[in-house]
Amino acid sequence: MNTKSPAPRRSRANAPAGARPPEAPGLAVRRAAAEAIDAVMEKARPLEEVIERAARGLDDRDRALARMIAATVLRRLGSLRALVRSTLERALPEKARRVETLLLIGAAQILFMDVPDHAAVATSVELAGEDQSTAGFKGLVNAVLRRIAREGRAALPDVADQPPWLIDGWANAYGAPMAQAISRALASEAALDLTVKSDAAGWAERLGGRVLPTGTVRLAEAGNVPALPGFADGEWWVQDAAAALPARLLGAGPGQRVADLCAAPGGKTAQLAATGAQVVALDRSGPRLRRLQQNLDRLHLTAEIVEADAASWKGGPFDAVLIDAPCSATGTIRRHPDVAWTKAPADIASLGALQARILAHAGDLVRPGGLLVFSTCSLEPEEGERQVEAFLAARPDFTRDPVLPGECGIAAEWINPQGEVRTLPVHLPDEDPRFAGLDGFFAARLRRG
Numbered sequence: 001m002n003t004k005s006p007a008p009r010r011s012r013a014n015a016p017a018g019a020r021p022p023e024a025p026g027l028a029v030r031r032a033a034a035e036a037i038d039a040v041m042e043k044a045r046p047l048e049e050v051i052e053r054a055a056r057g058l059d060d061r062d063r064a065l066a067r068m069i070a071a072t073v074l075r076r077l078g079s080l081r082a083l084v085r086s087t088l089e090r091a092l093p094e095k096a097r098r099v100e101t102l103l104l105i106g107a108a109q110i111l112f113m114d115v116p117d118h119a120a121v122a123t124s125v126e127l128a129g130e131d132q133s134t135a136g137f138k139g140l141v142n143a144v145l146r147r148i149a150r151e152g153r154a155a156l157p158d159v160a161d162q163p164p165w166l167i168d169g170w171a172n173a174y175g176a177p178m179a180q181a182i183s184r185a186l187a188s189e190a191a192l193d194l195t196v197k198s199d200a201a202g203w204a205e206r207l208g209g210r211v212l213p214t215g216t217v218r219l220a221e222a223g224n225v226p227a228l229p230g231f232a233d234g235e236w237w238v239q240d241a242a243a244a245l246p247a248r249l250l251g252a253g254p255g256q257r258v259a260d261l262c263a264a265p266g267g268k269t270a271q272l273a274a275t276g277a278q279v280v281a282l283d284r285s286g287p288r289l290r291r292l293q294q295n296l297d298r299l300h301l302t303a304e305i306v307e308a309d310a311a312s313w314k315g316g317p318f319d320a321v322l323i324d325a326p327c328s329a330t331g332t333i334r335r336h337p338d339v340a341w342t343k344a345p346a347d348i349a350s351l352g353a354l355q356a357r358i359l360a361h362a363g364d365l366v367r368p369g370g371l372l373v374f375s376t377c378s379l380e381p382e383e384g385e386r387q388v389e390a391f392l393a394a395r396p397d398f399t400r401d402p403v404l405p406g407e408c409g410i411a412a413e414w415i416n417p418q419g420e421v422r423t424l425p426v427h428l429p430d431e432d433p434r435f436a437g438l439d440g441f442f443a444a445r446l447r448r449g
């Protein structure tokens with residue numbers, strides 16, 4: 001490991017008034033990453049949103065690198081923060097909070113990314129020098145990051161990368177060993193999963209991926225998705241293998257009327273429309289419905305689009321109703337590591353109340369004998385199992401229609417004793433970690449009597 005000290009450069013804080021020294025290469029990328037991390041942590045905004053703003057003006061490659069640095073810090077935040085804090089003799093003052101971000105950025109690049117140590121150290125030191133509140137910490141940033149480079153990953157404390165309230169919740173739901181395994185699984189980036197209209201084997205071969213038992217085509221490397229063969233022609237769309245299961249459970253087909261009640265941006269609407277069913281795609285968000293329409297246009301699929309509140313909309317009756325409810329999305333932390341830090345227990349409670357309202361109303365949209373699938377991309381039972389229990393207690397006209405092992409390629413391990421789908425990030429293990437894992441999803445299939 002290279003522990004060379006950074007080349008001395010004149011910082012902005014030290015530059016004579018009016019003269020702007022030439023910027024060191026890669027500095028803007030790290031500045032954008034630091035701004036994005038601070039916005040995620042302080043304002044609880046999604047990384048995808050804040051990185052767009054922070055990385056404005058950067059070319060595609062640099063924007064991708066800034067996003068990767070920020071995502072790596074957020075993915076490994078628990079252990080990286082513990083490491084950084086363990087190297088400091090005393091806590092940093094509140095006004096110099098950015099110093100910790102610069103240390104985290106440097107440490108993430110040194111320990112987890114293919115960035116030369118000297119570049120990781122130099123850019124964090126340089127960024128510290130840019131601001132009066134942090135300029136006095138340049139020496140400390142240099143010393144701490146050089147030590148981290150010297151000691152390597154062996155010095156990383158063995159602590160979870162996610163906040164304790166999440167780990168405790170998973171331990172309650174799945175047991176402490178599984179909670180730890182889930183936490184570890186979230187350290188790896190997710191593969192790129194595609195739902196194809198047809199010929200999964202052919203697309204897997206053309207794109208250099210493989211076909212999963214569920215029919216999803218999985219690629220190890222994401223790359224530039226719109227540039228991949230088949231994207232422009234609308235032959236496939238990006239959708240995690242677990243996210244593709246709820247719509248399949250409805251068994252929709254030609255001649256059926258189906259409502260997708262929380263539809264945007266339309267991954268599941270596209271699946272339902274591709275079966276030949278007549279689909280109503282409803283969502284409360286106009287902007288998100290416009291994205292859904294664009295996605296359907298690219299895929300040459302059609303659905304009737306309705307902007308409304310699923311908790312009060314009058315329509316139907318339908319042969320099948322899908323509620324892919326708004327949720328905390330803790331099942332998607334592999335893809336969106338910011339979720340672990342932007343969500344709080346209060347969100348689980350408020351989203352749970354919204355899910356209950358939508359579910360209660362949606363029951364009346366299903367014709368007698370019809371199916372209702374309730375799904376969330378959450379690992380929290382309050383947003384899955386508990387919702388269905390409460391709904392069934394209030395609606396004796398509905399019963400579970402249990403999912404059977406092998407149905408839609410679903411493994412027995414992904415089905416709970418009630419016959420509901422419960423996927424976890426530890427599922428679908430693979431010797432090649434680039435192909436392993438599933439998003440955490442819950443899906444229950446209910447039939448109206």
Ligand SMILES: C[S@@+](CC[C@H](N)C(=O)[O-])C[C@H]1O[C@@H](n2cnc3c(N)ncnc32)[C@H](O)[C@@H]1O
Pocket residue numbers: 261262263264265266267268269282283284285288308309310311324325326327358
């Ligand atoms: C998990 S996302 C749906 C993802 C989508 N099913 C897919 O596969 O692409 C949840 C959606 O619920 C919508 N939503 C939230 N509250 C709603 C409500 N009261 N009525 C209808 N849609 C709502 C959000 O705008 C969001 O698009």
